[in-house]
Amino acid sequence: MMQKTKKKKSKFWTLLIVIVVFILAFKSNIFNGQSLFGIIDGDEPGSIPVSTSNSADLIPSDNLHSPNAILVRLDNQKVLLEKNSKQKIFPASLTKIMTAIVAIEKLADLQKTIVLPNSTFRELYKADASMAGFTANERVRAIDLIYGVMLPSGAECCIGLAEHIAGSEKKFVEIMNQKAAVLGMNNTHFTNTTGLQDEKHYTTVKDLSILLSYALKNNTFKKVFTASRYSTPPTNVHSGGITFYSTMFKNLANPVIDGGRILGGKTGYTNEAGLCLASLAQKDGREYILVTAGAKGNHESAQYDIEDAYTVYDKLGK
Incomplete structure (x- = not known):
């Protein structure tokens, strides 16, 4: 009789332990952004969302023109909106964020004069790349080239900096990829400094948010x-x-948003990449970055990337 009682107790405790383990495992998956049936944020199967936000905290992304988007609060890196944030995209001129921050970090003297040789321009003219307005054999300060990279999206400024710093664009791109690896941009690969279309030149809006968060810590870059x-x-x-x-401010009718303003940004566009935008805004005393990509349209159409920025920033705090 005692043996039967012991066996019943043993089965009871075994069953209780199994139930407790199951509950703990279930809770663990939920808090990591997963359920037992898949991932919450709708990104690719097998990935684990980096957001520590509960899904209820996320701003809805249904009304966005852009198929890829991420909104991050800068001070604590909390993700407030995600839409296909880990899906591969072509970054177009958002590439130049990496070009600029690498150049700033590699140049000891930003007042140094750099000569732009004729060879810098040949391929860029053929590719119909966006230019800042410098010409062959022009002598330009490094800081002026950096502004030329970021504001008018000048490809000649990218190549000029790359060749001066690393000897060639190819070697400079190696530095860009090394930087991406150090920052944990695990789904990014660069093949050029300008964002000209290349199937092997890709990233994600999540990775670009990591890059922009890092770059904005540099006072020169932020300026x-x-x-x-x-x-x-x-x-x-x-x-x-x-x-x-600035290509963004030229298309931004009014930088003021409810409770704040859009402080800065970098646009990008190719046929393959669509309209892209990486922006910084301040609202109610806090700073946020938004990266969107893939919106339909072009330079002649409505600027749907900027419309998305207004839509997202206006939803903050509501």
Whole structure:
């Protein structure tokens, strides 16, 4: 009789332990952004969302033109919106965020003069790349080239910096990929400094948010990123210098949002990439970054990437 009682107790405790283990495992998956039936945020199967937000905290992304988006609060890196954030995209000129931050970190003297050789321009003209307005054999300060990279999206500025720093664009791109690896941009690979279309040149909006969060810690980068216009001093070619205008601010009717303003941004576009935007906004005393990609349209259409920025930032705090 006692043996039967012991066996019953043993089965009871075994069953209780199994139930407790199951409950703990279930809770663990939920808090890691997963359920027993799949992932919450709708990204690719097998991936684990990096957001520590509960799904109820996320801002709805249903009304966005962009098929890929991520919104991050800068001070604590809390993800407030995700839409296909780990899906491979073509970054177009958002590539230049990496080009600029690497150049800033590698150059000891941003006042140093760099000569732009004729070879810098040949392939860029063929590719119909966006240019800042410098010409062959122009002598330009490094800081002016960095503004040329970020505001008018000048491809000649990217190549000029890359060749000066690393000897060639190819070697500079190796540094870009090394930086991406260090930052944990695990789904990114660069093949050029400009964002010109290449099937092997890809990233995700999640990785770009990691990059932008990092770059904005650099005071020089943040100053450039938030500038709406910039005038260079005279050069040996342009006696009056050149004035650059931010491609984002040119299309931004009003930077004011409810409770704050859009502080800066970098646009990107190719046929394959669609309209892309990486932006910084301040609202109710906090800073946020939003990266969107893949919106339909072009330079002549409505700027759906900017419309998405207004939509997302206006939803903050509501």
